[in-house]
Amino acid sequence: MKDLEVRLVQPILTAVKELFNADLNQDQVSFQTTRKEFEGDLTLVVFPFVRFSKKGPEQTAENIGKHLVDNIGFVEKFNVVKGFLNLVISESYWLDTYAKALAADNFGILEATEKDPQIVVEYSSPNTNKPLHLGHVRNNLLGYSVAEIIKASGKRVKKVQIINDRGIHICKSMLAWKLYGDGETPDSTGIKGDHLVGKYYVRFDKEYKKEIAQLLATGMPEEEAKKEAPLLVEAQNMLRAWEAKNTEVVALWQMMNSWVYKGFEATYQQMGVDFDKHYYESETYLLGKKYIESGLEKELFYKKDDGSVWVDLTEEKLDHKLLLRGDGTSVYMTQDIGTAIQRHLDFGFNEMVYTVGNEQDYHFNVLFKILNRLGYTWAKDCYHLSYGMVDLPSGKMKSREGTVVDADDLMQEMISTAKSISEELGKLEGFNEQELNSIYEMIGMGALKYFILKVDPKKRMLFDPSESIDFNGNTGPFIQYTHARICSLQRRASDLKITSSPESKLHLKEKELLKVLLRYPDVIQESAKEYSPAIVANYSYDLVKEYNQFYQQVPIFGTASEQDKAFRIGLSGLVGNVIASAMNLLGITVPERM
RNA sequence: GGCCCCGUAGCUCAACUGGAUAGAGUAUCACACUACGAAUGUGACGGUUGCAGGUUCGAAUCUUGCCGGGGUCACCA
Numbered sequence: 001m002k003d004l005e006v007r008l009v010q011p012i013l014t015a016v017k018e019l020f021n022a023d024l025n026q027d028q029v030s031f032q033t034t035r036k037e038f039e040g041d042l043t044l045v046v047f048p049f050v051r052f053s054k055k056g057p058e059q060t061a062e063n064i065g066k067h068l069v070d071n072i073g074f075v076e077k078f079n080v081v082k083g084f085l086n087l088v089i090s091e092s093y094w095l096d097t098y099a100k101a102l103a104a105d106n107f108g109i110l111e112a113t114e115k116d117p118q119i120v121v122e123y124s125s126p127n128t129n130k131p132l133h134l135g136h137v138r139n140n141l142l143g144y145s146v147a148e149i150i151k152a153s154g155k156r157v158k159k160v161q162i163i164n165d166r167g168i169h170i171c172k173s174m175l176a177w178k179l180y181g182d183g184e185t186p187d188s189t190g191i192k193g194d195h196l197v198g199k200y201y202v203r204f205d206k207e208y209k210k211e212i213a214q215l216l217a218t219g220m221p222e223e224e225a226k227k228e229a230p231l232l233v234e235a236q237n238m239l240r241a242w243e244a245k246n247t248e249v250v251a252l253w254q255m256m257n258s259w260v261y262k263g264f265e266a267t268y269q270q271m272g273v274d275f276d277k278h279y280y281e282s283e284t285y286l287l288g289k290k291y292i293e294s295g296l297e298k299e300l301f302y303k304k305d306d307g308s309v310w311v312d313l314t315e316e317k318l319d320h321k322l323l324l325r326g327d328g329t330s331v332y333m334t335q336d337i338g339t340a341i342q343r344h345l346d347f348g349f350n351e352m353v354y355t356v357g358n359e360q361d362y363h364f365n366v367l368f369k370i371l372n373r374l375g376y377t378w379a380k381d382c383y384h385l386s387y388g389m390v391d392l393p394s395g396k397m398k399s400r401e402g403t404v405v406d407a408d409d410l411m412q413e414m415i416s417t418a419k420s421i422s423e424e425l426g427k428l429e430g431f432n433e434q435e436l437n438s439i440y441e442m443i444g445m446g447a448l449k450y451f452i453l454k455v456d457p458k459k460r461m462l463f464d465p466s467e468s469i470d471f472n473g474n475t476g477p478f479i480q481y482t483h484a485r486i487c488s489l490q491r492r493a494s495d496l497k498i499t500s501s502p503e504s505k506l507h508l509k510e511k512e513l514l515k516v517l518l519r520y521p522d523v524i525q526e527s528a529k530e531y532s533p534a535i536v537a538n539y540s541y542d543l544v545k546e547y548n549q550f551y552q553q554v555p556i557f558g559t560a561s562e563q564d565k566a567f568r569i570g571l572s573g574l575v576g577n578v579i580a581s582a583m584n585l586l587g588i589t590v591p592e593r594m
Numbered sequence: 595g596g597c598c599c600c601g602u603a604g605c606u607c608a609a610c611u612g613g614a615u616a617g618a619g620u621a622u623c624a625c626a627c628u629a630c631g632a633a634u635g636u637g638a639c640g641g642u643u644g645c646a647g648g649u650u651c652g653a654a655u656c657u658u659g660c661c662g663g664g665g666u667c668a669c670c671a
Contacts, residue, residue: 464606
């Protein structure tokens with residue numbers, strides 16, 4: 001469609017010039033796809049021209065329409081409804097475009113070369129003190145998928161994450177394990193490493209609360225009790241010992257983190273996400289300091305009497321923000337400044353995308369402003385892909401109240417639900433155990449991924465575990481099912497020795513389908529531009545729906561002529577390829593049978 | 595309280611960035627399997643796009659004010 005628009009803009013500008021003697025620029029030309037109830041393929045909105053033509057909208061549209069038909073070969077005819085000029089594009093245009101799509105190796109996907117822009121996409125970035133939960137699932141799926149979509153739009157992409165492997169949170173787990181752990185390990189207990197460490201994080205909180213209660217009973221004020229509780233003091237000591245590189249503490253830290261990494265690796269693998277480079281906070285947390293200090297010398301920042309360093313962003317309508325503590329240690333912002341600069345040194349990126357929840361909108365707003373103030377012109381090329389929280393029917397997820405949905409549990413539950421539904425439907429006969437399991441996994445994970453990715457990232461969304469595996473309607477399994485059916489069709493066609501061919505006449509239903517199909521390249525570009533996998537997801541559903549209608553109404557192996565059969569098989573095959581390709585961008589695998 | 599995001603059918607989500615009669619699914623009801631896979635398709639029902647103004651040929655979309663929901667304003671990350 002974009003292709004059509006590009007080819008029409010100039011002729012339209014010329015038409016306006018010749019007919020009404022007005023010079024317009026191409027921004028004033030706006031198209032939309034013709035609504036189904038009208039005849040036509042592309043619609044030009046003529047309202048903007050009315051003031052130049054000094055005629056009514058209908059008359060203006062008539063004039064332009066006639067001019068286009070007379071001058072452009074592929075504009076066959078037109079009709080006018082109010083101020084809308086509906087253009088009918090010639091059949092040969094559609095067939096040519098279709099033939100090109102069919103001949104393309106990977107229709108809609110652009111391969112990046114060394115000359116194309118380099119994009120860094122950060123996502124996941126977990127803490128190492130507890131396992132991943134539903135919120136991380138949305139983060140990972142979004143980040144991975146956006147990276148894949150940007151890649152498909154013809155740019156180079158590096159996927160990175162920063163692992164928050166140090167700090168008070170991991171010390172809490174370490175301390176609790178040391179005190180109450182009895183030497184438990186993932187091997188000795190059979191518990192996944194991240195879950196085991198998470199278990200001691202919870203244990204810490206429990207014991208800590210007990211201590212606070214005891215202190216309160218002695219009459220100590222609550223504020224003080226929270227700070228003075230022996231466990232917390234000891235955890236803080238541990239953090240200091242870690243920073244001082246105490247060998248015992250560092251060894252414990254390394255051991256427990258290694259458990260967590262192994263656990264995360266399994267979760268990432270199940271989710272189907274991966275990374276090109278990991279950054280560790282333990283290695284980067286000191287990086288930002290020198291940049292703050294040099295900024296201080298240039299008087300971009302200021303120092304308070306207690307020695308803390310601040311930036312005044314009131315001119316940018318933001319607040320004052322702390323950059324270095326009074327004791328000279330760094331804060332979250334300091335590290336992010338350092339890491340951003342480091343990444344630019346590593347990759348020389350043209351753009352960097354941070355996939356982080358919208359509770360950090362303010363943080364990233366400030367971060368980019370500071371980078372800009374430090375003189376990094378690429379600060380404007382940093383983008384915060386901010387996504388909304390995932391709600392449960394029971395309300396908000398709260399770790400304290402135990403209403404957190406664990407990522408591993410969730411994925412297993414989706415897969416086993418896929419299994420029970422499939423068994424109930426009595427599908428899937430003639431597969432062996434291994435094949436069955438692989439199909440259940442594809443379906444369960446497909447349902448989960450699609451359910452999350454079809455929603456506009458910036459919107460808060462509701463996740464209902466019981467309703468998420470709906471296999472009807474706008475769902476992953478519905479799309480997978482259509483793909484499996486198309487594969488079946490192709491197998492049969494091959495048995496019947498029908499080869500696909502683009503040579504045919506376009507019947508109405510085929511043309512409708514073709515129009516949707518040929519939008520795919522534009523959809524990828526738009527989705528990449530908007531950082532929204534939802535655009536690809538919703539498009540896939542449109543395509544599948546259109547195909548199912550086509551399938552229901554148009555016989556493929558029946559009474560059709562040989563030529564029509566060949567055409568329909570070719571068309572179906574391309575639909576199948578586009579579905580597989582689009583799902584692949586979302587990290588969803590499509591089975592050939594299910 | 596200041597700032598930011600969100601509010602669309604009973605429910606879950608769309609709407610090509612200002613365009614035609616706001617669309618899908620789900621739920622409810624009614625149809626269609628001797629069929630290329632019914633995990634499907636067709637139809638009915640369902641709306642003052644939170645409310646009230648403004649901008650213009652035209653507003654769910656831009657703007658102002660209210661109402662409701664969430665987030666954020668840490669020497670936490």
